[in-house]
Amino acid sequence: MDSFHGLLMGFSILMSGHNLLACFTGVLLGTLVGVLPGIGPIGAMALLIPSTFAMGPVTALIMLSGIFYGSMYGGSTTTILVNVPGEAASVVTAIDGYKMARKGRAGAALSVAAVGSFVAGTLGVVAMMFFAPPLADFALQFGPPEFCTLTFLGLVFLAQLGGGSPIKNYLMLVLGLMMGTVGMDLMSGESRYTFGQLELGRGVDLVPVAMGLYGIGEVLMLTEKVTGLPKMIKVRLRELFPTKTEWRRSVPAMFRGGTLGFLMGLIPGPAAILSTFASYGLEKKLSKHKDEFGHGAVEGVAGPESANNAATSASLVPLLALGIPFAPPTAILMGALTIHGVQPGPLLMSQNPDIFWGVVASMYIGNIMLLILNLPLVGVFTSLLRMPQHLLLALIMLLCLVGTYAVANSALDVYILVGMGILGYILRKLNFAMAPLILALVLGPVLENTFRQSLFMARGDIGVIIARPYTAIMLGIGAAVVLFRIVVGFMRMRSSWQNLPLDD
């Protein structure tokens, strides 16, 4: 189906049934979640999966993806007004955004962030529309060996490029794979690692793990400091508009950030977060006002905020076109699709075009809704920040506990929730990344099944598998990335030895 007709279909789907309401609910919750500390888009999406049981897959996806891209808008609000990033993807915005607010330009910062998010988000959806269908068509040639290699490559990229120590990332990744093996094996019907417990036959479910690591874990981190009400900078409506100069400087930054964000969003990893850092660096390098950076340079807000929104749209491409999520939020979306009986993969677009085009159409409208929610209505959300933190944390814990139990009425899920919450807290303090674990948990079964199917298809001949063109290319890229990192590390070690005697 070509893009034009697809989009028309998408809009007609959006206007029918509860889809428009689902879109609004999603983006509203996303903004809320972005503004409030203690819960992020991943936790919120996991929490809301059970409430989508009564909906169809299209409606569910529209709402959940709304939370995802909506949270990228909300995060900037808290960051600019209170200097506390509501979202990891808004950390960079704090550098110049808060400074702008201190100088009385809070309204301008908020506008630039919101408009940039809108422009980049919308352009991201356009790009998604043109990128995804050809990619899906291309991937129709893929068989189990290609999917196995692609999944493997994605996980390797995540561990290598995700920042932090590779060995920690790999440990989390393989732990996720191990957790994914628990339960009844789909191919043979045998139960693994269930120790005779019936409930473990379901395996370790994504929702309690995600809510534990990102929800309870985050709450535990916040218990460390007892904060009073945050000191917030007040913004009046008429102060919302940036000056002509500020616009002139922001608009190119928005386009640059959007492009960079989209490209980075296609790669596995915490794309949204990394793209903000990359965009900030780029803007600083290109700017004629370099010394302003760190003291309220408007490009330092426009670029990163646009980048994270474009990255969000881009990260949906691998999920919808290939069926492989490359980032934790899209892993949750994949979980939701599976629960609703939809098989993710390149066939999704041809077999369930309503899902793809429905989501695309909802993102256009969603971005418009978000622009309205985040500019004129920003006061509503900031007043929520006045909620006492202890009440907020207690509520989040309550929601996590109820939400987890509601998935399958399983006490085991609650145990997993609490256990992962504590584990998540400890691991975060020690600088381990959560994303590899979540992605590996979701992708582990895919990796294993495609691996076994490949061997079965090739009758045990591994050479045949590796000799397939796409598989060989992907394995080559993976090997190159790993080798590159090792070589760079080695060279860095050598140069640090050589630097030692040079004391002048």
Place this chain on the structure above:
Amino acid sequence: MIALRVTYLASLLVGIGYLIAGWEQSLGSLEMPGDGVFPLLVGSVFTLLSLIAVLHKPRPEEGLDHDARVFPRGEDLQRLVWIILCLVLFAALFRFLGFHVCTLALMIVTMRILGPWGWLKIIVVSLIVVSLSYFLFQYLLEVPLPQGSLWA
């Protein structure tokens, strides 16, 4: 840093335990890989990585000062431990005492630990919240939450 070393040791034990627990699984053949193949691969890699992690010298990392104490101390630690205890007790008791009783207790205790409010305010707010959630989940969303085997 000690905490990190302990974690790596723990992961080594987890890896070994995983491999031992999966010992009975069949490996099948190369044409028809059994259930045990993937766990064996994954478990071995994990154990090997853990071993490397235990033995290697950690490089200086951003955001983690290897000499500093990572976990909170004193009052902050006390708060954290209390909250964790509450969560663990919740998980242990909710089927016995019922979901709503436990969430009420959890809310009251955690708000008292984390915030400055007095008992009366906390109890009133918690009652309101739990009543709302009872209404929302039991009636509106029709999610069956355990009523507590003690009361049955």
